[in-house]
Amino acid sequence: MAEGTNRIEAFSDGVFAIAITLLVLEIRLQHVGVEGSLWASLVALWPYYLAFALSFFVILVSWIVHHDLMRLVHATSRPVQLVNGCVLAYVTFIPFPTSVLAANLRGPEIATAVAFYCGTFVLGSGAFNLLLETIARGQLFRPEVDAQTIGRVRRGYRMAFTIYVAATLIALVAPWWALALNVAVRVHLLRMRYKPVPLVAR
Amino acid sequence: MAEGTNRIEAFSDGVFAIAITLLVLEIRLQHVGVEGSLWASLVALWPYYLAFALSFFVILVSWIVHHDLMRLVHATSRPVQLVNGCVLAYVTFIPFPTSVLAANLRGPEIATAVAFYCGTFVLGSGAFNLLLETIARGQLFRPEVDAQTIGRVRRGYRMAFTIYVAATLIALVAPWWALALNVAVRVHLLRMRYKPVPLVAR
Amino acid sequence: MAEGTNRIEAFSDGVFAIAITLLVLEIRLQHVGVEGSLWASLVALWPYYLAFALSFFVILVSWIVHHDLMRLVHATSRPVQLVNGCVLAYVTFIPFPTSVLAANLRGPEIATAVAFYCGTFVLGSGAFNLLLETIARGQLFRPEVDAQTIGRVRRGYRMAFTIYVAATLIALVAPWWALALNVAVRVHLLRMRYKPVPLVAR
Amino acid sequence: MAEGTNRIEAFSDGVFAIAITLLVLEIRLQHVGVEGSLWASLVALWPYYLAFALSFFVILVSWIVHHDLMRLVHATSRPVQLVNGCVLAYVTFIPFPTSVLAANLRGPEIATAVAFYCGTFVLGSGAFNLLLETIARGQLFRPEVDAQTIGRVRRGYRMAFTIYVAATLIALVAPWWALALNVAVRVHLLRMRYKPVPLVAR
Numbered sequence: 001m002a003e004g005t006n007r008i009e010a011f012s013d014g015v016f017a018i019a020i021t022l023l024v025l026e027i028r029l030q031h032v033g034v035e036g037s038l039w040a041s042l043v044a045l046w047p048y049y050l051a052f053a054l055s056f057f058v059i060l061v062s063w064i065v066h067h068d069l070m071r072l073v074h075a076t077s078r079p080v081q082l083v084n085g086c087v088l089a090y091v092t093f094i095p096f097p098t099s100v101l102a103a104n105l106r107g108p109e110i111a112t113a114v115a116f117y118c119g120t121f122v123l124g125s126g127a128f129n130l131l132l133e134t135i136a137r138g139q140l141f142r143p144e145v146d147a148q149t150i151g152r153v154r155r156g157y158r159m160a161f162t163i164y165v166a167a168t169l170i171a172l173v174a175p176w177w178a179l180a181l182n183v184a185v186r187v188h189l190l191r192m193r194y195k196p197v198p199l200v201a202r
Numbered sequence: 203m204a205e206g207t208n209r210i211e212a213f214s215d216g217v218f219a220i221a222i223t224l225l226v227l228e229i230r231l232q233h234v235g236v237e238g239s240l241w242a243s244l245v246a247l248w249p250y251y252l253a254f255a256l257s258f259f260v261i262l263v264s265w266i267v268h269h270d271l272m273r274l275v276h277a278t279s280r281p282v283q284l285v286n287g288c289v290l291a292y293v294t295f296i297p298f299p300t301s302v303l304a305a306n307l308r309g310p311e312i313a314t315a316v317a318f319y320c321g322t323f324v325l326g327s328g329a330f331n332l333l334l335e336t337i338a339r340g341q342l343f344r345p346e347v348d349a350q351t352i353g354r355v356r357r358g359y360r361m362a363f364t365i366y367v368a369a370t371l372i373a374l375v376a377p378w379w380a381l382a383l384n385v386a387v388r389v390h391l392l393r394m395r396y397k398p399v400p401l402v403a404r
Numbered sequence: 405m406a407e408g409t410n411r412i413e414a415f416s417d418g419v420f421a422i423a424i425t426l427l428v429l430e431i432r433l434q435h436v437g438v439e440g441s442l443w444a445s446l447v448a449l450w451p452y453y454l455a456f457a458l459s460f461f462v463i464l465v466s467w468i469v470h471h472d473l474m475r476l477v478h479a480t481s482r483p484v485q486l487v488n489g490c491v492l493a494y495v496t497f498i499p500f501p502t503s504v505l506a507a508n509l510r511g512p513e514i515a516t517a518v519a520f521y522c523g524t525f526v527l528g529s530g531a532f533n534l535l536l537e538t539i540a541r542g543q544l545f546r547p548e549v550d551a552q553t554i555g556r557v558r559r560g561y562r563m564a565f566t567i568y569v570a571a572t573l574i575a576l577v578a579p580w581w582a583l584a585l586n587v588a589v590r591v592h593l594l595r596m597r598y599k600p601v602p603l604v605a606r
Numbered sequence: 607m608a609e610g611t612n613r614i615e616a617f618s619d620g621v622f623a624i625a626i627t628l629l630v631l632e633i634r635l636q637h638v639g640v641e642g643s644l645w646a647s648l649v650a651l652w653p654y655y656l657a658f659a660l661s662f663f664v665i666l667v668s669w670i671v672h673h674d675l676m677r678l679v680h681a682t683s684r685p686v687q688l689v690n691g692c693v694l695a696y697v698t699f700i701p702f703p704t705s706v707l708a709a710n711l712r713g714p715e716i717a718t719a720v721a722f723y724c725g726t727f728v729l730g731s732g733a734f735n736l737l738l739e740t741i742a743r744g745q746l747f748r749p750e751v752d753a754q755t756i757g758r759v760r761r762g763y764r765m766a767f768t769i770y771v772a773a774t775l776i777a778l779v780a781p782w783w784a785l786a787l788n789v790a791v792r793v794h795l796l797r798m799r800y801k802p803v804p805l806v807a808r
Contacts, residue, residue: 021624021628060694190688497630
């Protein structure tokens with residue numbers, strides 16, 4: 001029933017690559033008034049550049065995390081395909097909260113926009129946690145992956161989920177701090193994984 | 203004349219991945235009035251979220267079904283390339299009925315929108331049935347795939363086609379039931395295939 | 405200097421898959437007036453469906469032709485990369501003349517729109533001819549590909565170029581006949597190639 | 607810690623292919639007034655065609671340069687993944703300065719638009735230089751790549767960076783010359799690399 005992970009990875013890679021590239025479509029001169037010089041308009045678009053950079057980083061880290069996980073897996077199954085679909089749905093959805101964020105970074109609704117943005121990551125992190133558990137339950141990890149490694153990945157995923165929930169709440173009162181927290185947790189995720197993950201040759 | 207299925211699969215995978223990622227472009231704040239709070243606008247977009255989730259599921263299941271079929275095939279041919287093109291045309295078309303559905307889920311035209319949405323699946327299912335028959339006629343199934351397996355796939359495809367026709371008719375009088383039927387048939391398709399498909403190593 | 409064709413094919417496949425999927429973005433309810441029923445609007449969009457189907461077929465055939473050509477090639481070079489870039493520029497451009505065609509199929513400017521649409525194929529076919537000659541001049545065909553096969557491909561490419569020029573001129577007086585000619589030449593191209601091309605195993 | 611470069615290349619290829627295909631979405635009849643004939647409108651879109659061709663060439667050359675670099679690398683690392691992400695962010699961003707350029711090629715703001723366009727290449731070239739140094743510092747070049755080759759690539763990258771800075775300044779007084787300089791440096795880059803790069807079989 002199980003098959004290799006090549007095709008699910010290729011499909012996922014495609015979705016990540018497309019979602020990360022669609023982000024630029026939200027940056028448009030029409031979003032700012034056309035009065036004033038072109039230079040002033042380009043400068044006034046800074047919330048869109050910032051949201052672009054932030055979400056680019058978010059999707060890039062998701063891609064890295066997804067692949068670090070898939071490197072530990074030797075086979076896929078129907079439940080994994082479906083839960084992985086939930087992860088991908090989250091990834092493809094990101095351009096929308098990004099556009100909401102960009103349009104409201106300067107306005108009175110910034111708290112709502114950032115909370116919505118962070119709330120998306122709560123769902124996404126939930127999907128990643130579900131994917132991890134589905135893989136674990138289906139015993140689809142490579143034989144050389146020991147329980148300690150899985151435990152470390154699981155702790156990282158749960159920590160991220162908790163922090164995204166916190167960031168969503170913080171956003172309601174201190175939106176910029178919530179955004180900073182989002183960057184910080186991802187930098188931490190990257191560092192954690194960078195260190196002594198056992199080398200799984202492919 | 204025949205060649206392996208690697209390249210047709212890679213091309214198809216790309217099309218599925220892109221179509222599924224384009225769905226998010228239909229979700230835009232401009233679709234709802236800008237009066238009221240941002241939160242109210244985000245909530246008012248629920249038909250767009252629902253249509254996004256529904257069509258994401260539809261394309262994901264189509265991708266799984268497509269690959270389950272291609273796993274049984276050992277070679278491609280010119281007719282298969284063309285009929286597979288019809289399947290892909292159906293997949294790339296889905297974002298349009300999705301946007302029609304989202305824009306009309308709350309309005310007086312919901313029956314028409316859902317019928318149009320379901321009607322697309324009739325055409326798509328027709329293309330899948332045609333693909334199956336083209337493969338069978340060209341004797342392109344792997345030698346280890348027995349007639350019984352092909353028969354089971356064929357029955358599943360024909361059942362799906364019949365149900366999509368029924369859903370299109372039901373949509374005219376009970377659109378929400380038609381949408382539920384669409385989800386149910388796909389869950390059934392996933393289950394059916396999940397069970398004792400003979401393992402075809404790749 | 406030469407390297408295999410895997411990566412240029414993967415990149416080209418990506419471009420073909422994306423261009424063919426972007427076609428649907430041109431189909432929008434806003435293109436027709438919102439007065440009248442939804443059903444009437446959906447019917448009034450027929451020029452957009454037709455243009456979508458036509459250009460989908462065009463890009464699909466281009467993809468098949470491109471791969472039939474690349475199957476005969478064993479290595480790539482800098483000039484091939486650049487000329488292949490011209491072919492891809494043509495492919496990614498197609499959505500624009502498609503939208504021009506769709507918007508004018510019913511109007512008084514149909515002759516201009518179809519001539520512009522066909523003119524794009526003249527440029528595209530020119531790029532394909534240039535690609536063939538660049539491959540031939542660089543002696544990049546597989547050793548088992550004999551001069552007769554190359555000659556047959558060349559005749560096919562030149563015939564297509566001539567017919568696209570003719571179709572562009574015909575479009576100015578009989579646009580629907582020009583569109584029909586476009587379909588006919590591609591069906592012919594598919595048939596020609598389908599027959600006794602020597603089997604080049606990969 | 608190190609793994610092969612297959613997956614980072616596949617992901618990068620996807621991003622390049624999508625960014626290059628999105629360029630066409632900026633060409634729209636709505637950008638020019640609808641008064642006058644369709645033919646006049648199509649002709650009036652020439653700045654959009656020119657910007658499309660220019661940016662298509664830019665992304666194509668970036669793709670070639672990226673792959674020429676990756677051919678010399680035998681493994682990836684976390685820092686390489688992140689810096690490569692910066693290169694990809696630059697590539698996906700290109701459609702936006704392209705649209706700014708197209709909208710202002712005929713207007714009084716052409717100097718600002720071209721400077722913004724060239725300034726993007728300064729950032730992009732900076733990312734490429736950073737990628738090169740990250741690979742060098744991580745000792746990820748293939749063993750058969752000698753210091754002389756790396757030195758030649760480094761000189762090419764630094765020269766390109768310098769010229770993009772110069773082009774950005776020149777754009778403020780002579781925008782068309784700045785655009786010409788952009789094309790010239792890329793033609794030079796292609797030529798330089800074309801010559802005696804040691805053959806690294808894959």
